[in-house]
Amino acid sequence: MLYKLGSSNRKFNKLEPVAFKDFASFGNIEKDLEELIAKSILDILFEDSSLMPVFQERQYQAEADIYALNEKGELIIFELKRGTAGEGAVHQALRYAQDSGQWSYAKLQEKYQKYADTEVELTQAHQEAFNLEHALDAKEINNKQHLLVIGSAADDSLINAVDYWKKQGISIEFLPYRIYELGDEKYFEFFALPYDKHKNPSDTKGVLFDTNRSWDEDSIWYMMENSRVAAFGDAKRFIEYVYSGDIVFFSHKCTGLVAAAKVTKGDIKAPDGDTLYRDVKFITPIPKKGEAIKGMPFKKVSEVTGKSFFWARTIKVPYLSKDEAENLAKELKLYLEKST
Template sequence: MLYKLHSSNGLFDKLSPVEFKDFSSFGKLEKDLEELIAKSILDILFEDYSLMPIFQERSYQAEADIYALNEKGELIIFELKRGNAGEDAVNQALRYAQNAGQWSYSKLKNKYKQYSESDIELTRAHRDAFDLEHALSPKDINNKQHLIIIGSAADDSLITAVDYWKRQGVSIEFLPYRIYEIGEEQYFEFFALPYDRHKNPGDIKGVIFDTNRSWDENSIWYMIENNRVAAFGEAKRFVEYLYPGDINRSESIGSLFLNLPKYTLYLTCGRNS
């Protein structure tokens, strides 16, 4: 929820909630919400849990709105509701999930080919999307399914229905969204799994990352050649202090200087710390 800060005598002393809206408030279609989510799930909305979209619904077909794969090859099924939808939307989504759980790798591969308009093999595209060292085996694709309902934060009946199925052991989540209109601009608020945690863009910091040179002179070349930041042995935990966007302007010989969007953070126990 967004709150406006009020102040008096130079001190913040009061909060008032800001009215929020949904896609239907602006006359937008559910398809508009679908396109927005599909274009943003790999890099923007799911910062700690990136997803690879592989298929979107077709007109007049009994399909969910978006199908995606996570890093493990598990199928994530999205059902989107622009405004209040109620519990029937969940029942519909459960039928889609049951159907998709029976899809073979060959069927998913054909759906991805149609969606991407590319001849790249699905397992290879998945490897590239998540920067994996090795591609998954086809048998590892779609061996588990998860259902995500995205809808208005004000849709209480939809939230209640999702909570019921969660208590029954179904892998289902409700992710609310809100739209705020401030001045003449609109802002989209989204609550990503595993919880609403987003790094503040204002918190970018400088980074000096030690190359482990005193222990292994070749470690710096391992990082540069593989386009990775690597921490070895007991020091591997230090990678968790780095975030995309962090920068460094130093020039010390013993350290690696990074503009992190070019690098993949990578942990290994293969060498001395």
């Protein structure tokens, strides 16, 4: 809930609750808002989540908004409810979970390959995404389902229905949202489980950032030789998640972390319609074109940080705190210097 701080005599003395709305309050842009949130679930609203998206809702199909796998191969089902939906919406979401729980591995793989536009086996893609030593067996994929219902914080009947089924042993959670209109601007408030732990954008963080090797072998040299962190095509939006002062670790597929740099002050730059970048200053040795690229293996990165990363994204979540990032940069520098 958002409260306005009231004051008198230069002292805060009152809390005034601010009225909020839901998607249904905005008429003809209701569907636009729904699509925006559906697209933002894994990139922004669950910024630190290790979830591999495998399928998204198709128009006119009886499906949830997005389906994803966790490291164990369990299916996470997100269902977004725009306005006051009531208990009937939970029954609908439960049907989605029941239906998807009966999907064979072959059917889920077919959906994933179509969604990701790839011919890679789902178990292989899952292994690479979570950097597992061994791929899961096909029978371990989708052997359990978890349902996350995103709905208006004011929808008591929806909340009560979720609580009822949760008490019955169903793996279901309610994630509330609110929309505020302050002046001429609209603000979206969202609470992820187990509590709202989104990082403050003003805090310095560490970001493991992909070098785009899967698509272009020369992308790394564009970054190394020009002191930039860059993203391209459909992934270029990820540059917007990196801020001045952040420490960026360049993650090179099949090699590991190959360099670290601090993002310098300045705006995001767009040299063309397919590229966004920020300027950086390197704090570790820099790979040179024509020489073998040395890198800290991904397993070693997890040992140093004590974290498991989701390696299939341009940004390898979770983010690191400032202290964690500085420690990893120190260890990476030592590792790269010993490798030369």
